[in-house]
Amino acid sequence: MIKVTAALFAGGITVTCGFASEPALKHSDVVFMYASSEEAYKAYGATFVAWGGADTEERVRWHHDLGVRCTGSMWCLTAGAKLIHERPEIRAACAVDIEGNPVEVPWLFDHTHEGTKSYFGCTNHPEFRRLCRERVEQCMKGGADGLHVDDHLGVAQAAWNFGGGLCDHCITAFRGYLERKVSPEELRAAGVEDVATFDYRDIIRKHATTRAEYQKIQRQIPLMDRFLEFHVEAAADHVKLLGEIAEKTAGRPVLLSANAGIPQKLHTYVVKNLTHVVCEVGQNAAKGTQAIDHAVEAYAMADALGRPMASTASGWDWAFIKANDRETLVRFWIALAYAHGQRFMVPHPKRQWCFTKELGTHLYEAPIDAYAPLYRFVRANAASLDGYEAVAAEGIRTADRTRVAVRRNPATGSLVLHMLNLNYVADEDRMLSSHDVSIRIPASLVSSNARFAQVLSYDADPIRVPILRAADECEIVVPELRLWSLVAVE
Ligand SMILES: [Zn+2]
Known part of the structure; x- marks a missing residue:
């Protein structure tokens, strides 16, 4: 295997493309979805713009001067x-x-x-x-650090x-695809006599001749699984090609992302071709903190696929936030993503995309003061985030309505527990603080000479608490859990 290394100069960060020795995004990166103002970048401690805004040399230089890596963005959805x-x-x-x-496009x-x-x-x-191709050349001609492909599935x-x-x-x-991938036996069983002259529409028309009929019985048509797999594989190949065009245009290796909406299966095929994933992850806003499994699954899947993710909520979620003024819930989403090793993109100060059937596309202007403290906390505590990996939370016990995500740094053995409060009162958009929250951890997870833990929170000064040892368990008591705290075992 050849190792391809490319120093991306922005912000002094060295990134290896293709076969990453450093991930394209660090855990502590603060990612803007779209470009924003200098004031907003500084307020948040921005390090990366994930979804375009840097398609001229001047804009790229401006971002680099602010210590922000940036991307060109194009889409494969429609010509318009x-x-x-x-x-x-x-x-x-x-x-x-x-x-x-x-x-x-509905x-x-x-x-x-x-x-x-x-x-x-x-x-x-x-x-x-x-x-x-022209769109890629257009958005990469300024020499951006990466290409972001929106609607990467295209016709798939x-x-x-x-x-x-x-x-x-x-x-x-x-x-x-059939010639390359499917055995003659499978083809014969599906009624394909000669693959060289085969027209799949002939099989389809035996079952459906209109779009309406087709959509009703599509999954029952022979070879349909193959046809759908062909489409997503072709889309993934197309994205790879766009990445190559981007590198040629920029004149050096670049990052490559797509809005691959994992955990949905059709979005997983492209991930191997990307350096990182930038996408919307449904947060079930209307259910407060009570239906977060989908988001946690998406974060875990990105981990399992070996690509860092920068996520945001869906347009429906944001429409709910805007209509109901739920800033605390957004702060919870930010914490949830970082607790699970991913990054939640900064809620955009001017144009966070909202969507409902009634209103169509509309925008939320996210107040900087409401969210920037969490991101400044992330930047200030990079040492407790970067290099840590998820560890199964089996055997860990804590209070009801509290979620614990466990992360360990394999290089140092250090352990960090991310504590999330689920005790959210939707009508008041408020977290009910929990007091003296006990966490019991199997002793095997904690270094034998650890005596104290630091409790780090974005909305309070750090405090030091003792680790209480019993036979096969350690106990840490967090005096107050408001929204999100990191418990860093010393
Ligand atoms: Zn076509």
């Missing part, structure tokens, strides 16, 4: 209604259904141009791929969920 309307060759490169009709229902809708682009079609999204992915180019590419 205006281009589709004006250019026939782009119109011909949209995703199509079994009837040959273009497939519209959540862009309000983005039309003179009656033309925003249709999915087909990332298997040469003309749409050319457009994607249309194929999995909206009845698309059935143009001539998709069908030809699927044939190539």
Whole structure:
């Protein structure tokens, strides 16, 4: 295996691309989703902009001068209604259904141009791929540190969920996939006589001739699992290619991210091609702190796939926050992500994306004072975050409505327990503090000469508490748990 090393100069941080010796993002990185003002960067201690905002040389230099690494961003979703309307060759490169009709992006229902809708682009079609290439060249020509690919699934999204992915180019590419990956026996069983001339639409039309029929019975059509896997693998290859174009444009190795919405399966295929994941993770805002399993699963999956993640909540979650003014809940989301080894992107001071069916796209302006203290805490306590890895919390006992995430630094053996308070009163947007919270830890997890632990909180000075030892257990008592505390065993 060849090790490719590239020094990314911004902020004096050395990053290794491809085969990472240092992760693309440190645990203590403070990530903005979109570019922001100097004032906001300084208030938060920003280190990275994940989702564009740096597509000119001047903007890249400006970010670097502030110690912030930055990215160019493009999307593979659609050419946009205006281009589709004006250019026939782009119109011909949209995703199509079994009837040959273009497939519209449902959540862009309000983005039309003179009656033309925003249709999915087909990332298997040469003309749409050319457009994607141009977009990468455009956003990377300033020499940004990374490329972020938005809507990386391209036509695969249309194929999995909206009845698309059935143009001539998709069908030809699927044939190539079958030749490479599927045994003659499996093909014969599915009724494929000659793969070289095989047109999957012939099989589909035996079951459905309209989009509506197709969407009803899609998963029962022979070879459909293969067809869907082909689409996500093709999308992952396309993202890899875009990363190569980005490196060529920037003239050096660059980071590569996509909004891969793990833990959803269709979003996992691309992760191996990325240096890190930047995405929305549903937080179930309406349920307060009571339905966080999905978010925890996403953070653990990024860990398991070996790629650091910068997350934000979904547009629906943010719409809920804006409508109900729930700042404490957002602070909990920030803590939850960092407690599980990932980063929650700074709630954007000007344009945090919100979405509901009734309001469509709208924006939340996140007050800096409400959230910056948590991020400054993260920066100030990088030594208790960076280099630590998740350890199973088995055998650890603590109070009800308290969550503990355990992290250990394999190099030093140091242990940090992240304590999260789940005792949230939604109507008042308030955490009820817990007092004298006992944590009992199997003695095997704690170094035999550890006598004290530091309790670190973003909203209080550090305090030192004793470690009480029993036969096979250690006990630490945290005097007050408000929202989030780190218990660092000395
Ligand atoms: Zn296609």
